[in-house]
Amino acid sequence: MTVLRFDSVSKQYPGGHTALSEVSFAVDAGEMLFVTGHSGAGKSTLLKLIQLAERPSRGAVLFGDRNLLKVRGGAIARHRRSVGVVYQNHQLLMDRSVAENVALPLVLRGMKRAETGKRVRSILERLGLGARDRALPSQLSAGEQQRVGIARAVVAEPTLLIADEPTGNLDPTLSAEIMALFASLPERGTSVLVASHDLGLVKRMKKRVLVLDHGRLLDDISPEDLADE
Numbered sequence: 485m486t487v488l489r490f491d492s493v494s495k496q497y498p499g500g501h502t503a504l505s506e507v508s509f510a511v512d513a514g515e516m517l518f519v520t521g522h523s524g525a526g527k528s529t530l531l532k533l534i535q536l537a538e539r540p541s542r543g544a545v546l547f548g549d550r551n552l553l554k555v556r557g558g559a560i561a562r563h564r565r566s567v568g569v570v571y572q573n574h575q576l577l578m579d580r581s582v583a584e585n586v587a588l589p590l591v592l593r594g595m596k597r598a599e600t601g602k603r604v605r606s607i608l609e610r611l612g613l614g615a616r617d618r619a620l621p622s623q624l625s626a627g628e629q630q631r632v633g634i635a636r637a638v639v640a641e642p643t644l645l646i647a648d649e650p651t652g653n654l655d656p657t658l659s660a661e662i663m664a665l666f667a668s669l670p671e672r673g674t675s676v677l678v679a680s681h682d683l684g685l686v687k688r689m690k691k692r693v694l695v696l697d698h699g700r701l702l703d704d705i706s707p708e709d710l711a712d713e
């Protein structure tokens with residue numbers, strides 16, 4: 485089953501700069517893949533189109549059987565609930581506890597308190613943060629803060645998780661830990677799309693890689709082809 489499809493997508497920003505040019509690819513349910521490329525290649529723009537933070541200039545982005553061009557008004561918030569987002573600087577609420585940060589997407593959905601508490605405890609345990617639920621983000625290490633960001637992004641079991649340079653600030657050991665965490669998500673049905681310019685890290689993961697170059701999809705490398713390198 486295809487969860488995401490880019491069909492000849494181009495994006496020109498006001499002022500005429502072309503960030504993406506006729507990009508086509510599809511992502512299956514339970515697939516993990518990377519998008520890589522130099523600075524300015526269009527990685528963040530590609531992720532923004534999926535979150536409806538930007539709209540394509542030409543072509544179509546399909547999410548399941550929904551054409552995102554037709555998603556307007558209140559349906560935008562509903563669409564965003566199907567997409568979990570992990571940011572480089574995690575964007576946690578610094579005056580709320582770890583548990584409160586992670587609970588946020590469930591509270592916004594109107595989930596009952598008991599069920600919310602149960603789900604938050606379960607995801608924090610899974611990410612090795614079970615004992616830190618009452619801590620404030622400022623009391624955590626950078627790697628722990630990033631794991632809280634990931635817990636918040638996956639707690640509502642999104643169809644797709646997208647992450648823009650999620651290991652940008654972390655040391656190599658922590659980066660590998662975070663990547664292993666992402667790689668475990670597809671088992672539970674969430675597809676994962678990670679933008680990263682860290683080629684070494686991307687190659688080590690041995691997953692499918694989309695290579696962007698000046699907004700064009702230069703290559704779509706399968707895990708098997710990576711293994712041959």
Ligand SMILES: Nc1ncnc2c1ncn2[C@@H]1O[C@H](COP(=O)(O)OP(=O)(O)OP(=O)(O)O)[C@@H](O)[C@H]1O
Pocket residue numbers: 497498499501502503521522523524525526527528529530681
């Ligand atoms: N809001 C905007 N208005 C105009 N141009 C933009 C805007 N956002 C991005 N761009 C341009 O579009 C191109 C692609 O940017 P994008 O942020 O998608 O690249 P990137 O691959 O994520 O880069 P980086 O690795 O540096 O984050 C760049 O040349 C950038 O300057």
